Amino acid sequence: MPLSPLEHDRRYGELDQVMRAYTGQPADDTPDRPSQALTAYLRHTWHSRPWALAVAERQLREYADNPPGRLRLRLGEFYAVLDVGLAESDVQQWLFCLADHIKHSIETGDVPPPSVPATHWEWHARFPELGQFLGGWFSQDMPDEFDDHEAAVDDYRNSTDPQLVARLVGELHELLALDLDGSDYALAVAELGMEVDPPAPYSAGGWLALVAGRLSVPTAEDGPSA
Incomplete structure (x- = not known):
């Protein structure tokens, strides 16, 4: 067996x-x-x-x-x-x-130095929740499922455990800290499963920063901040 x-x-x-x-x-x-x-x-x-x-x-x-x-x-x-x-x-x-x-x-103790992920596997191993977010909510079916990108982000937030949302915010900040070129951010989101373009007029990097900021702000359902 x-x-x-x-x-x-x-x-x-x-x-x-x-x-x-x-x-x-x-x-x-x-x-x-x-x-x-x-x-x-x-x-x-x-x-x-x-x-x-x-x-x-x-x-x-x-x-x-x-x-x-x-x-x-x-x-x-x-x-x-x-x-x-x-x-x-x-x-x-x-x-x-x-x-x-x-x-x-x-x-x-010969350790490869820190670097931008070099393979598809490494992108997903390093940014697992971001891969879930982009691949699950921003596939090619996204325009048929949501009115716009903002609605998709809100659906992710409302249907996902707050601890995972917080993890995504951390991964977004880690990715943004790599300080990639615009084309490299476009490649990164594609590697992580995004199959639609960011909303105009944002670049991939600019949109990721927007999402990180949006998800960092508590909603009424989250309760008052400490």
Whole structure:
């Protein structure tokens, strides 16, 4: 029978995070240089969950040491490694290479410096609530569901736990603190799931600042501020 969610996470939970970091990215790691995807994983994980790096290193090595055999394949009791464009015969060595890079980073404290997210995975890992907001309320269906952008923002606020709204405000300020160019903010919101243009006359960055300010102001339902 297929793995239960608990067993999946025990064996492969952090391995799965590493594999997801390669979505849309080449697996061009070499023994001397990690790929952009692995560098993004290291950068974000060092910042947010440094303890998980050792788990990733162990799970990668264990999977490479014990790839699923015929019986586990037939029963579905295994983790399917993302197709990263490598020949099947090269996947095992690639997994060992990833484990070696992570081990080196842990043992030497070699941490990728802070940077603007470099991959689709890193954008969503760093700004998860912003991804929910833009992807859920500003998809291509937004004009059919809401009268305008302001109505969509109000619907998000009224239907979302205030703690998550506060988290979104924090993520908006963090994104704005990156001080990107206008075109880079447009790229950022697209990476995070926004499929409609900001309302005129705002640029992507200007609109994000407007939303952050709007959501920072308590409503009558929130009660008086302390």
